[in-house]
Amino acid sequence: MKTILNIEGMTCEHCVKHVMQALKAVNGVKSAKVSLKDKKATVDHKDGASVEALKAAVITAGYEVLQQDSSC
Numbered sequence: 001m002k003t004i005l006n007i008e009g010m011t012c013e014h015c016v017k018h019v020m021q022a023l024k025a026v027n028g029v030k031s032a033k034v035s036l037k038d039k040k041a042t043v044d045h046k047d048g049a050s051v052e053a054l055k056a057a058v059i060t061a062g063y064e065v066l067q068q069d070s071s072c
Contacts, residue, residue: 001044001045001046001047001049002042002043002044002045003042003043003045003051003054003068003069004040004041004042004043004068004069005040005041005043005054005055005058005065005067005068006039006040006065006066006067006068007019007034007039007040007041007058007063007064007065007066008039008063008064008065008066009062009063009064010034010036010039010063011036012036013036015036015063016034016035016036018061018062019032019034019041019058019061019063020032020033020034020041021061022057022058022060022061023041023043023054023057023058025057026045026049026053026054026057027048027049027053028045028046028047028048028049029043029044029045029046029049029054030044030045030046031043031044032044041058051068054068055068
């Protein structure tokens with residue numbers, strides 16, 4: 001499953017790494033790609049990793065999730 005999160009609050013590459021680490025720590029995440037330019041994270045994950053868990057990880061890391069798009 002692939003989920004795209006629109007993230008607000010990232011200002012540098014350190015922020016990108018911080019968000020990527022937070023997402024990869026969620027159980028069931030296979031990979032996470034974060035773009036500072038696009039303000040998006042693309043997460044490939046198993047069905048067991050809920051979108052709410054992904055959003056919570058980003059919020060706990062100190063950033064805001066504006067919306068998400070999920071697809072198979």
